[in-house]
Structures are given as structure tokens and as C-alpha cells.
Amino acid sequence: xxxxxxxxxxxxxxxxxxxxxxxxxxxxxxxxxLFWYKQPPSGELVFLIRRxxxxxxxxxxxxxxxxxxxxxxxxxxxxxxxxxxxxAVYFCALSEARNFNKFYFGSGTKLNVKP
Amino acid sequence: EAGVAQSPRxxxxxxxxxxxxxxxxxxxxxxxxWYQQILGQGPKLLxxxxxxxxxxxxxxPKDRFSAERLKGVDSTLKxxxxxxxxxxxxxxxxxxxxxxxxxxxxGPGTRLTVL
Numbered sequence: 173x174x175x176x177x178x179x180x181x182x183x184x185x186x187x188x189x190x191x192x193x194x195x196x197x198x199x200x201x202x203x204x205x206l207f208w209y210k211q212p213p214s215g216e217l218v219f220l221i222r223r224x225x226x227x228x229x230x231x232x233x234x235x236x237x238x239x240x241x242x243x244x245x246x247x248x249x250x251x252x253x254x255x256x257x258x259x260a261v262y263f264c265a266l267s268e269a270r271n272f273n274k275f276y277f278g279s280g281t282k283l284n285v286k287p
Numbered sequence: 288e289a290g291v292a293q294s295p296r297x298x299x300x301x302x303x304x305x306x307x308x309x310x311x312x313x314x315x316x317x318x319x320x321w322y323q324q325i326l327g328q329g330p331k332l333l334x335x336x337x338x339x340x341x342x343x344x345x346x347x348p349k350d351r352f353s354a355e356r357l358k359g360v361d362s363t364l365k366x367x368x369x370x371x372x373x374x375x376x377x378x379x380x381x382x383x384x385x386x387x388x389x390x391x392x393x394g395p396g397t398r399l400t401v402l
Contacts, residue, residue, distance in 0.1 A: 209393075215395055216395045217378065218393075263330070273318050274335070279328055
């Protein structure tokens with residue numbers, strides 16, 4: 173079974189629109205970590221954020237915000253006022269306390285921001 | 288702090304040929320990962336090292352893929368002989384294994400095309 177599901181394969185928006193990327197995870201551990209990475213066309217995965225399972229506070233960083241809801245096992249990522257430079261593939265990942273050095277990646281969501 | 292270095296960035300070979308990729312992790316990171324990322328998919332773990340020992344190679348096609356990290360620092364991933372389906376980006380990542388909250392840091396990847 174998939175531990176991390178990103179149901180949206182590709183999303184296209186026009187610049188300045190808000191967009192939310194969904195991530196649903198599955199784990200039996202009570203302690204775990206969730207991550208978002210950005211992969212621009214250059215190919216390198218860039219770390220964006222990490223959350224632990226005990227901290228359900230939403231986080232905002234500039235135009236980026238994350239909504240963590242344990243009740244629905246979701247860790248969604250919203251970009252406000254999107255820009256062309258946000259165009260990339262975004263990956264959600266999970267690591268579990270039983271082996272926090274092992275990451276489970278979702279299949280990614282490709283975001284196209286058009287001018 | 289220098290990031291994860293990988294070389295070459297691009298490689299084109301014919302099927303049945305051999306190829307090797309090199310990775311130098313972030314200084315002090317004892318855990319090193321090799322991932323295979325096929326176009327349109329998320330990274331798939333091939334092998335995980337802790338220092339010079341293999342932690343997880345359950346998804347490494349051992350009949351044709353091999354990897355080593357002899358001195359516990361840099362690592363080489365080899366494919367011999369290559370098949371068409373090996374065309375992918377090979378990503379190297381490193382992590383401080385003692386830090387539960389730490390993330391994996393990725394290199395720029397090597398894009399392999401097998402003709």
C-alpha cells in the first residue's frame with residue numbers, strides 16, 4: 173500500500189492564483205515526520221518544510237503555507253499568489269519513528285504556473 | 288556548507304554498456320542514499336548506506352546494479368549491463384542519521400539515457 177499519496181498528477185494555474193497541493197499519508201506510528209520538497213526543471217530536490225506528528229500548528233512562510241490535519245492524515249501545501257518560478261514538481265514524503273532515516277515519497281504533483 | 292555533489296550530470300549510453308555514477312555527500316553525513324527517478328514518478332530508493340555498510344538494498348536490481356561506499360564517504364553506483372528501462376535520473380542524497388528531525392539533502396542528479 174502507498175504510504176504517501178499525491179492524487180493530483182498535474183495542476184495548471186495562471187499567475188497570482190492560489191493553489192493547493194494535496195498529500196495524504198498512511199502510517200501506524202504515532203511519531204512520524206512529513207516533508208515537502210520542490211523539484212524544479214533543473215532536477216535537484218529542494219527541501220521546503222518538515223513537520224513532526226506532534227505539531228499540528230499550521231505554518232506559513234512567505235507565500236507558502238502548510239495545513240497538517242492528523243484527523244484526515246493530510247499535509248496539504250498552499251501557494252498564495254503563485255508565480256511562474258513556482259513551476260516545478262512537488263513531492264510529499266514521510267518518515268516513521270521506527271526508521272526515521274527511511275523516507276517514503278509520493279509520486280509528485282507537477283505545478284504549471286502560466287504568466 | 289557544500290551540498291551533495293554528483294557527477295556526471297548527463298550520460299548517454301547504448302544498451303548493454305556499463306556506466307558509473309559518483310556521489311560525494313555533505314561532510315559529516317554518515318547516511319547516503321541512491322534513488323532512481325523515472326520520468327513522471329517519485330524517487331525510488333535503490334540503496335541506503337550508513338558509513339560503509341549497507342542498510343537497505345531491497346529494491347536494488349542486484350543482477351545489474353551495484354554500489355559501494357568503501358571509505359564511508361563518497362559512493363559509486365554502477366549499472367552493468369544497462370537496459371532501456373534504466374533510463375532515469377539517479378539521485379544521491381545524504382543525511383545525518385543521528386538527527387531524527389533532519390531531512391535528506393539531495394544532489395543535482397545524473398540523467399541517464401539508454402539507447
